Amino acid sequence: MQFADFCGNEALKEALSAAFSRRGLPHTLVLEGESGLGKRTLARILARASVCRSGPDEAPCEHCPSCVRSAAGSHPDVRVITGSGASGQISAESVDRVIADASRKPEEADGRVYVFHAADGLSDAAQNRLLKLIEEPPPGARFFFCVPSAEVLLPTVRSRAQIFTLRAPTLEQAARYVAAKTGMEEAEAARLAALHGGNIGRMLGEGGEGRTARAAALAAAMAEALVSGTEHDLLKAAAPMLRDRPLALETAGRLKLLFRDACVLKDGAKAEVRSKDGPVLRLARTATEKQLVMLLDTAEKAEAAAGRNANTALLTTWLCARLRAAAGL
Numbered sequence: 001m002q003f004a005d006f007c008g009n010e011a012l013k014e015a016l017s018a019a020f021s022r023r024g025l026p027h028t029l030v031l032e033g034e035s036g037l038g039k040r041t042l043a044r045i046l047a048r049a050s051v052c053r054s055g056p057d058e059a060p061c062e063h064c065p066s067c068v069r070s071a072a073g074s075h076p077d078v079r080v081i082t083g084s085g086a087s088g089q090i091s092a093e094s095v096d097r098v099i100a101d102a103s104r105k106p107e108e109a110d111g112r113v114y115v116f117h118a119a120d121g122l123s124d125a126a127q128n129r130l131l132k133l134i135e136e137p138p139p140g141a142r143f144f145f146c147v148p149s150a151e152v153l154l155p156t157v158r159s160r161a162q163i164f165t166l167r168a169p170t171l172e173q174a175a176r177y178v179a180a181k182t183g184m185e186e187a188e189a190a191r192l193a194a195l196h197g198g199n200i201g202r203m204l205g206e207g208g209e210g211r212t213a214r215a216a217a218l219a220a221a222m223a224e225a226l227v228s229g230t231e232h233d234l235l236k237a238a239a240p241m242l243r244d245r246p247l248a249l250e251t252a253g254r255l256k257l258l259f260r261d262a263c264v265l266k267d268g269a270k271a272e273v274r275s276k277d278g279p280v281l282r283l284a285r286t287a288t289e290k291q292l293v294m295l296l297d298t299a300e301k302a303e304a305a306a307g308r309n310a311n312t313a314l315l316t317t318w319l320c321a322r323l324r325a326a327a328g329l
């Protein structure tokens, strides 16, 4: 089996590959691990491999019609089930559709494949309804459940599944991977890797390649506007965040780091600071310790609000006003 550029998790990949080659991949797999470690990416690779027309060693080959359609989300035998709403609950209707769908013969592949993104959105009742299906799965059918921890699934479901735990790659692997993917400087990628413990999803800001670098630039411009600009400069610097929640989330996170660095610098500590140039240094020079703490607090609140799906335009305006107030402007 092929894992393309899926980073790290060597033992896991070996185990899956060995099982796949002897056609012994379990019909129900639970992929557990914290957000950002690649559960969905891995589940999609497994789904493509399950329908790929090439041999088990090459699958997913990424170029046969089955791989191409599966990658495009249009393979008739591959279903991805996602939750809806803020809670991410997977609806009873979605579960009913899976149950009805699974009883039909596959259209092209040897069996139908169901990927439950965020299967923690399955209620106990929904899991109980699925139980019969995974107890006696139709021939060739496969079920992949992505969860933060297998503990969120009922013991009856867990006992019928094989559980695989995803781990972060080493910091070096993660840094190299992200630097290659984004064109980011290696030192910056290494710093991000250390900050996020090698969690690539978090380093990239949830699938937004290049967003991290963009957010860093935005945060620096906003800090610069706080030091030497006008209210308009700050709003202008923050404008790209207005309609882009992931970017707003990441930028608030970068602002937080920036203010924290300025606090450390102000404190005179010899601790490692990302950058002693530019906005960090100027902030440390011009703002009081109390102001820096308030700026840090504001960035933390903005990051939390962005993570809670707050209205991004309102949040951005609020952030700018609060940052100016915190900086005593």
Ligand SMILES: [Zn+2]
Residues within 6 Å of the ligand: 051, 052, 053, 054, 059, 060, 061, 062, 063, 064, 065, 066, 067, 068
């Ligand atoms: Zn293929």
